[in-house]
Amino acid sequence: MYKEKEQEPVALYDFYQQKDKMYVATDCIIFGFDSGSLKLLTFKRRVEPLKGEWSLIGSFVKLEEDVSSAAKRVLEEITGLTNVFMEELKTYGVADRDPGYRCISIGQYALIRLNEYDKELVEQHGAVWHDVNDLPELVLDHRQMVDDALEELKRKARYRPIGFELLPEKFTIPQLQSLYEAIYQKELDSRNFRKKVMSHNVLIKLDEKDKSSSKRGAYLYKFDHDTYEKLIRSGYNFEI
Amino acid sequence: MYKEKEQEPVALYDFYQQKDKMYVATDCIIFGFDSGSLKLLTFKRRVEPLKGEWSLIGSFVKLEEDVSSAAKRVLEEITGLTNVFMEELKTYGVADRDPGYRCISIGQYALIRLNEYDKELVEQHGAVWHDVNDLPELVLDHRQMVDDALEELKRKARYRPIGFELLPEKFTIPQLQSLYEAIYQKELDSRNFRKKVMSHNVLIKLDEKDKSSSKRGAYLYKFDHDTYEKLIRSGYNFEI
DNA sequence: TATAATAAATGTATTTTCTACTTTTATTTT
DNA sequence: AAAATAAAAGTAGAAAATACATTTATTATA
Numbered sequence: 135m136y137k138e139k140e141q142e143p144v145a146l147y148d149f150y151q152q153k154d155k156m157y158v159a160t161d162c163i164i165f166g167f168d169s170g171s172l173k174l175l176t177f178k179r180r181v182e183p184l185k186g187e188w189s190l191i192g193s194f195v196k197l198e199e200d201v202s203s204a205a206k207r208v209l210e211e212i213t214g215l216t217n218v219f220m221e222e223l224k225t226y227g228v229a230d231r232d233p234g235y236r237c238i239s240i241g242q243y244a245l246i247r248l249n250e251y252d253k254e255l256v257e258q259h260g261a262v263w264h265d266v267n268d269l270p271e272l273v274l275d276h277r278q279m280v281d282d283a284l285e286e287l288k289r290k291a292r293y294r295p296i297g298f299e300l301l302p303e304k305f306t307i308p309q310l311q312s313l314y315e316a317i318y319q320k321e322l323d324s325r326n327f328r329k330k331v332m333s334h335n336v337l338i339k340l341d342e343k344d345k346s347s348s349k350r351g352a353y354l355y356k357f358d359h360d361t362y363e364k365l366i367r368s369g370y371n372f373e374i
Numbered sequence: 375m376y377k378e379k380e381q382e383p384v385a386l387y388d389f390y391q392q393k394d395k396m397y398v399a400t401d402c403i404i405f406g407f408d409s410g411s412l413k414l415l416t417f418k419r420r421v422e423p424l425k426g427e428w429s430l431i432g433s434f435v436k437l438e439e440d441v442s443s444a445a446k447r448v449l450e451e452i453t454g455l456t457n458v459f460m461e462e463l464k465t466y467g468v469a470d471r472d473p474g475y476r477c478i479s480i481g482q483y484a485l486i487r488l489n490e491y492d493k494e495l496v497e498q499h500g501a502v503w504h505d506v507n508d509l510p511e512l513v514l515d516h517r518q519m520v521d522d523a524l525e526e527l528k529r530k531a532r533y534r535p536i537g538f539e540l541l542p543e544k545f546t547i548p549q550l551q552s553l554y555e556a557i558y559q560k561e562l563d564s565r566n567f568r569k570k571v572m573s574h575n576v577l578i579k580l581d582e583k584d585k586s587s588s589k590r591g592a593y594l595y596k597f598d599h600d601t602y603e604k605l606i607r608s609g610y611n612f613e614i
Numbered sequence: 615t616a617t618a619a620t621a622a623a624t625g626t627a628t629t630t631t632c633t634a635c636t637t638t639t640a641t642t643t644t
Numbered sequence: 645a646a647a648a649t650a651a652a653a654g655t656a657g658a659a660a661a662t663a664c665a666t667t668t669a670t671t672a673t674a
Contacts, residue, residue: 156398156437158478197396197476201467224462225480227441236437238398238480240465308622325624326662348621349671548651565653566633588650589642 157237160205161192161276163223163283164213166248166263167300170312172287173248173263174280175212176272180260183234189273190280191261192239205242212259214252219299220244221290223283231275243283245299291317293373295336298357306344306352307331314374334372336362397477400445401432401516403463403523404453406488406503407540410552413488413503414520415452416512420500423474429513430520431501432479445482452499454492459539460484461530463523471515483523485539531557533613535576538597546584546592547571554614574612576602 164175176188191212195204202220210216223241231237248263264270266284269277291297297313298305311327331337336358343351366372391397404415416428431452435444442460450456463481471477488503504510506524509517531537537553538545551567571577576598583591606612 154437156396156435158396158398195396195467195478197394198469200469201465201478203469222464225441225465227435227480229438229440229443238435238441240467306622323663324622325664328623330661345670348669350620350622350669352622546651563634564651565635568652570632583641585641588640590640590649590651592651 153235155236157235158195158201159192159237159239160195160201160208161190161226161239161241161279162205162208162220163190163241163243163279164209165243165245165266165283165287165300166251167313167316168248168263170316172266172284172300172316174266174269175256175261176264176270177212178260178262179273184273187273188270190276191259195240201240202242205240205244209244212256212261213246214255215246215250218244218246219296223279223286226275226279228275241279241283243286245296247300247302249302287317288319291374293371295357295362295372295374297374304340304342304344304354304356306354308347308352309344310355331374334362334365334370334374336365336372391475393475395476397475398435398441399432399477399479400435400441400448401430401466401479401481401519402445402448402460403430403481403483403519404449405483405485405506405523405527405540406491407553407556408488408503410556412506412524412540412556414506414509415496415501416504416510417452418500418502419513424513427513428504428510428516430516431499435480441480442482445480445484449484452496452501453486454495455486455490458484458486459536463519463526466515466519468515481519481523483526485536487540487542489542527557528559531614533611535597535602535612535614537614544580544582544584544594544596546594548587548592549584550595571614574602574605574610574614576605576612 162175166173166175175191177191179185179187179189191208193204193208195201199207202222205220206216206218209218209220220242223243225238225240227238229236231239266280269280271277272280287296291314297310297317300313301309307328308324310331311322311324314327315322337355338358340354340356342354344354345351362372402415406413406415415431417431419425419427419429431448433444433448435441439447442462445460446456446458449458449460460482463483465478465480467478469476471479506520509520511517512520527536531554537550537557540553541549547568548564550571551562551564554567555562577595578598580594580596582594584594585591602612
C-alpha cells in the first residue's frame with residue numbers, strides 16, 4: 135500500500151525525492167496496432183510506492199537533458215527502439231497530481247510498429263500490451279493521459295499521415311482502413327476509404343500480396359514519404 | 375501605484391536561481407485583435423538580465439500552484455483580467471534554452487478582448503501591444519513560442535469558436551470576417567463567409583447596428599454559448 | 615476439374631458542400 | 645434628389661462526400 139512518508143527511490147524514478155522541490159517528469163503513452171485494435175504499453179510497478187499497480191512508463195527529466203530526449207531515452211530503454219514517432223501531448227501540472235511530492239509531467243505519445251520492438255526487453259521491464267478498449271486501472275492521472283492521447287490521435291490522424299507509423303512498412307489497404315477504424319472508433323466505407331487514400335498519391339503499390347486474410351490476397355503498399363513531403367511543402371491539404 | 379521590487383533580481387522571475395536546479399516556468403502568449411490585425415502583448419524588461427529586451431510575460435510556477443494557475447496569475451497581474459480564454463500551447467524543454475540556468479517553460483496562449491483589459495495596469499508593467507506582423511526581436515525562444523501559438527490559433531479557430539474570445543461581446547459579421555482573415559492570413563469571400571457562419575445557428579442577431587464603418591451600418595450579433603454547447607454535445611461538427 | 619466461397623477491388627449516381635460571381639439594400643452625405 | 649458606400653443576400657457550376665452493387669482473383673471443396 136502506498137504511504138506518503140516512506141519515500142524510497144523508485145525504478146525509473148530513481149531520484150531522492152524532496153517535498154520542497156519541483157520535479158519534472160515525462161510519461162510516455164506508447165501505442166501499437168494489432169488485430170484491428172490499438173494497444174497501449176503499460177508497466178506493472180515492481181517497487182514501492184504503488185507496487186503492483188499499472189502505470190505508464192516515465193522518468194524524471196535530467197538536468198542536462200531535453201524534455202523530448204528524456205522520453206526517447208525511456209522509450210529506448212523499454213523497447214530498444216530509436217527513431218520512433220513521438221510527440222508532446224500536454225503538460226500535467228496540477229499541484230497535487232502526485233500525492234508524494236510536487237511533480238509536473240509532460241505527456242508524450244509514441245506510435246510504434248509491433249513487429250519491430252524488442253520483445254524480450256519489454257518483458258524484462260514488466261511491460262505489457264493492453265487493448266485500449268480494455269485497460270486496467272492506471273495510477274495517478276495516467277488514465278487521463280491515455281484518454282487525451284487517444285483524442286489527439288483522432289485529431290492528428292486526419293490531417294497527417296501518422297497512421298503509417300503504427301503499421302509495418304508494407305501494408306494493405308484493408309489493414310490501413312482497419313487502423314483508421316480503430317482510431318476513429320467507427321466503421322468506414324471501404325470503397326470511399328480506398329478512393330480517398332489513393333487520391334493523395336502517396337502510396338507505392340508493390341508487386342507483392344498479403345494473403346493472410348483472404349484467398350485472393352491484397353496488394354501491399356508502402357508509404358511514399360518523399361512525395362508526401364513535397365506535397366506538403368507545396369501547400370497540399372492531406373486528409374483521410 | 376505599481377513599483378518593481380528593485381531589491382529582487384528579476385521582475386517576475388523573482389527566485390534566486392541555482393545552476394543545479396530544475397526550474398519550471400510558464401510564458402504567456404497574449405493575443406488581442408484590433409483594426410484588422412492580431413496584436414501580441416510584449417513586455418520590455420526593466421531589470422537585468424536582458425534589460426531593455428522584449429519578452430513575453432512569464433513567471434516561475436510556484437511549488438503549491440497548478441501550472442495553469444501560474445499563467446492565470448500572471449495574466450491577471452498584468453491585465454487585471456480573470457476568466458480569460460487560455461490554453462496550453464506546448465512545453466519548451468530544450469536543456470540549454472535559457473543560458474542562465476535550467477528552466478523548462480510551458481507556453482500558454484491567451485485571447486483577450488482589447489476593450490476589456492486594464493490599460494493603466496498594462497502600462498505600469500511596461501507592457502506594449504505589438505502587431506504580430508511587425509514584432510520586435512524577443513528574448514530566448516519567445517519568438518518561436520509566438521509563431522507556434524499563431525499556428526495553433528489557425529488550427530483551433532477552424533473547429534472551435536475561439537475567435538469570439540478576441541472580439542467584443544457584440545460584434546458584426548464583417549468584424550468577425552476581418553478577424554478570421556487575420557488569423558488565416560488570407561482574404562475570404564464575404565458572401566461565403568457569412569453563409570457558413572450563419573449556417574451554424576450560433577449567432578444571436580441584435581436589434582442594434584454598428585455604424586462605425588459604413589453609412590448603412592452592420593447588425594451586431596452575440597455568440598450563443600448555450601446553443602453551441604448543445605450542438606457540440608450532440609456531436610455537431612462546427613467549422614469556419 | 616468445376617464450383618462454392620471469400621475478401622479485394624472497382625464504378626456510378628446522388629447529395630452535399632465549396633466556390634465564384636452579381637445585384638440589391640439601407641443609410642448618410644452632398 | 646442623387647451619389648456614394650459598405651452590408652446583405654441569391655444562384656449556378658464545380659468539387660467532394662456519401663451511399664450503394666457488381667466484378668475479380670484466388671483457394672478450398674465437392
